[in-house]
Amino acid sequence: MLSSTKRITGVAAVALSLALAVSGCGKGSGDSNDSSSSGSKAQTITFIPKNLGNPYFDSSDAAGKKAVGEFGGTYSQVGPQDASPDAQAQYIDTEAQKHTNAIVVSANDPKALCDSLNQAKDAGTKVVTFDSDTDPSCRDIFVSPSNTEGIGKTQVDMIADQIGDAGEVAILSASANATNQNAWIDVMKKELANHPKIKLVETVYGDDDDQKSFDKTAALLQKHPNLKGIISPTTVGIAAAARYLSTSSSKGKVMLTGLGTPNLMRKYVKDGTVKEFALWNPEDLGYLAAYAAHALVSGDIKGDEGDKFKAGKLGDFTVGADKVVVLGDPFKFNASNIDKFNY
Ligand code: RAM
Numbered sequence: 535m536l537s538s539t540k541r542i543t544g545v546a547a548v549a550l551s552l553a554l555a556v557s558g559c560g561k562g563s564g565d566s567n568d569s570s571s572s573g574s575k576a577q578t579i580t581f582i583p584k585n586l587g588n589p590y591f592d593s594s595d596a597a598g599k600k601a602v603g604e605f606g607g608t609y610s611q612v613g614p615q616d617a618s619p620d621a622q623a624q625y626i627d628t629e630a631q632k633h634t635n636a637i638v639v640s641a642n643d644p645k646a647l648c649d650s651l652n653q654a655k656d657a658g659t660k661v662v663t664f665d666s667d668t669d670p671s672c673r674d675i676f677v678s679p680s681n682t683e684g685i686g687k688t689q690v691d692m693i694a695d696q697i698g699d700a701g702e703v704a705i706l707s708a709s710a711n712a713t714n715q716n717a718w719i720d721v722m723k724k725e726l727a728n729h730p731k732i733k734l735v736e737t738v739y740g741d742d743d744d745q746k747s748f749d750k751t752a753a754l755l756q757k758h759p760n761l762k763g764i765i766s767p768t769t770v771g772i773a774a775a776a777r778y779l780s781t782s783s784s785k786g787k788v789m790l791t792g793l794g795t796p797n798l799m800r801k802y803v804k805d806g807t808v809k810e811f812a813l814w815n816p817e818d819l820g821y822l823a824a825y826a827a828h829a830l831v832s833g834d835i836k837g838d839e840g841d842k843f844k845a846g847k848l849g850d851f852t853v854g855a856d857k858v859v860v861l862g863d864p865f866k867f868n869a870s871n872i873d874k875f876n877y
Contacts, residue, residue, distance in 0.1 A: 576606055576607050576608045577602075577605070577606075577607040577608070577635045577636070577827075577828060577831045577832070578607065578608045578610070578632075578634045578635045578636075579598070579602050579607050579608070579609055579610070579634070579635060579636045579638060579824060579827050579828070579831075580609075580610040580611070580612060580629050580634050580636070580637055580638070581594075581595045581598050581599075581609070581610070581611040581612075581613075581638045581639075581820070581823075581824075582611075582612060582613050582622055582625050582626065582629075582637060582638070582639040582640070583595055583611070583613045583639075583640050584613070584617040584622075584640045584641075584642050584665075584666065584708075584709075584712070584742060585613060585614055585615060585616055585617040585742055586613050586614065586615055587615065588617075588742055588769070588770055589769065589795060589797070589798060590769040590770070590795060590816050591613075591640065591816075593795070593816040593817050593820070593877050594640075594664070594665065594816040594817060594819050594820030594823075595611050595820050596817070596820070597816075597817035597818065597819075597820040597821040597824075598611075598638060598820035598821060598823060598824040599611070599824075600821065601820070601821045601822075601824035601825055601828075601845075601846055602824050602828075604846055605825070605828050605846075607635075607828065609824075610634075612625045612628075612629075613625060616741065616743070617642050617708060617709045617712070617741055617742040617743070618642055618709070619641070619642040619643035619646035619647055619711065620646070622639065622641070622642055622647055623646065623647055623649070623650040626639065626647060626650040626651060626654055627650050627653070627654075629654060629659065630650070630653055630654035630657045630659055631657075633657060633658060633659065634654075634659055635659065635660065635827075635831040636659060636660040636661070636662060636827035636828075636830060636831050637651070637654060637659055637660070637661050637662070638662045638663075638664055638820075638823045638824065638827050639651075639661070639662070639663055639664070639668075640663070640664055640665035640666045640714075641663055641666045641667060641668045641712075641713050642666070642709055642711060642712060643668075643711040643712075643713070644667065644668050644669050644711070644713040645668070645669055645672075646711070647668055647672065648668060648669055648671070648672040651668060651672040651673060652671075652672055655672075655674070660674050660827060660830040660831050661673040661674050661675075662674060662675050662676075662677060662823050662826050662827045662830065663675070663676045663677070664676070664677040664678075664819060664820070664822075664823035664826075665677075665679060665714060665816075665819060666712055666713045666714035666715075667713050667714070667858075668713065670856050670857060673857070674830055674836075674837040674857065675826050675830065675837045675853060675857050675858075675859055676856070676857060676858045676859070677819065677822055677823040677826050677858075677859045677861065678858050678859065678860050678861065679814040679816075679819050679860075679861050679864065680814055680860060680861060680862065680863060680864050681860065682717045682718060682721060683721050684863075684864075685718050685721070685767075685793070685812075685864065686717075686718040686719070686720070686721025686722045686724075686725060687721060687722075687725050688812050688864070688866070689718070689722060689765050689767060689791060689792055689793070689812065690722050690725040690726055690729065690765070692765075692791040692810055692811070692812065692866070693732070693763045693765050693789060693791050694729050694732060695810075696763060696789035696791060696809055696810070697732070697762040697763045697789050699729055699731055699732065700731035700732060700762075701731070701732060701733070701760070701761075701762030701763065702732075702733050702735045702758055702760050702761050702762055702763075703732055703733070703734055703735070703761070703762060703763040703764065703765060704734070704735055704736045704737065704738065704754050704758060704761060704763075704764050704765075705719060705722070705734065705736075705737040705738070705764070705765050705766070705767070706738055706739075706740055706747060706750055706751060706754065706764055706765070706766040706768075706771045706772075706775055706792075707719060707737060707738070707739050707740070707766070707767060707768060707771065708739065708740065708741065708742040708767075708768040708770065708771060709739060709741045709742060710739045712742075715767050715768060718767045719737065719767065722734075722765065722767075735758050735761070736754065736757070736758065738750045738753070738754060740768070740770065740771045740774060742768055742770040742771070743770065744770055744773070744774045745774070747766075747768075747770055747771040747773075747774035747775060748774040748775070748777060748778050751764070751774065751775040751778040751779070752778055755778075755782070755784055755788065761784075761788055762788065762789065763788060763789040763790070763791070764788060764789070764790045764791075764792075765791055765792045766790065766791075766792035766793070766794075767792050767793050768792070768793060769793060769794050769795050769798060769813070771792070772790065772791075772792040772793060772794040772798075772799065772808075772811060773794055773795075773798040773799060773802075775790050776790055776794075776799060776802035776807050776808050777802070779802075779807050780801075780802055780805055780807040785806070785807050786806055786807070789809065790802075790807065790808050790811075791808070791809070791810060791811050791812075792811055792812075793811065793812055793813050794808075794811045794813060794867075795813060795816070795877055796813070796867050796872050796875035796876070796877065797875075797876065797877060799811060799867065799872070800872050800873070803867070803868065803869050803872050804869065804872075809868060809869075810866050810867065810868040811866070811867055812864050812865060812866045812867065813864055813865070813867070814861055814862065814863075814864040814865070815861075815877060816877060817877055818848060818861055818862075819861050821845065821846065821847075821848060822845045822848055822851065822859065822861055825843065825844070825845035825846055825848075825851075826843065826845070826851075826859055829841075829843035829844075835853065837853060837857045838853060838857070839853055839854060839855055839856075839857065840852065840853065841853040
């Protein structure tokens with residue numbers, strides 16, 4: 535079905551159909567539902583995204599809600615407006631006090647949430663990190679979108695391809711402590727050593743805030759007049775950078791790639807601002823994370839390496855080393871395929 539899309543190489547192979555999984559759920563921000571089946575006590579599962587109002591988490595958490603409905607649980611979503619760990623910790627504390635059965639959280643910092651998460655675990659709450667991990671000791675399972683090396687290398691491959699493997703590049707990231715972006719940036723830096731004519735001149739942080747990311751893009755272009763490319767490993771950052779570039783004199787001259795959602799990036803691919811970028815299906819990620827939480831709360835798995843569980847329509851998954859479950863392979867999106875995706 536997706537033969538025209540290119541797969542990221544080196545990514546753990548999990549056979550998944552990542553495309554076209556439109557959930558049909560509404561926006562998830564701050565909402566809750568009770569899909570409890572009559573009889574047995576419904577499992578309470580609370581999603582805590584990095585920040586509310588981020589379309590990526592609107593998609594992932596809406597699909598999480600759908601999954602929770604499938605197994606008759608009670609879904610909630612709470613989270614901060616800004617992508618900050620302190621605010622997330624307060625929400626975690628509240629869920630622990632309520633004895634929520636499982637928290638599904640995308641961490642704004644690898645360590646800052648640990649006290650709260652460990653207290654929640656001690657009180658009997660299962661902890662699933664998804665999208666962005668904490669230190670492994672602070673959670674029961676991490677549901678990772680893909681393989682960190684593959685995600686980092688793919689972004690370097692794309693920018694190298696787009697700028698003729700030479701010139702100045704910059705990174706526009708999310709928040710400075712985000713576990714996932716920092717892990718990908720580490721890989722990118724190592725990978726750039728294989729591209730001696732590309733120079734990384736600066737890494738800046740837009741905090742997964744649209745306006746801040748837009749302003750950081752403008753500042754980068756002003757500060758580095760010879761800039762040839764920007765890598766933005768965040769759906770908020772890449773969309774804001776594309777919006778800036780699309781009406782600037784740098785359109786088509788400064789290349790932009792990274793991780794974006796097809797729905798946010800479609801118009802910038804069509805107007806020639808962006809050639810190619812990548813992502814996984816955030817809906818599948820949230821859906822899988824909900825089922826991982828369900829398997830933990832049900833006692834079907836402990837989160838140990840080798841544990842197996844069923845994730846609804848996505849099929850069977852096995853917990854890997856460091857208690858990590860990998861969704862699968864992301865895709866590269868470009869003008870030839872972007873209309874096939876709706877998330
Ligand atoms: C943003 C968030 C999220 C990341 C995506 C690619 O929406 O930072 O954590 O996985 O971008």
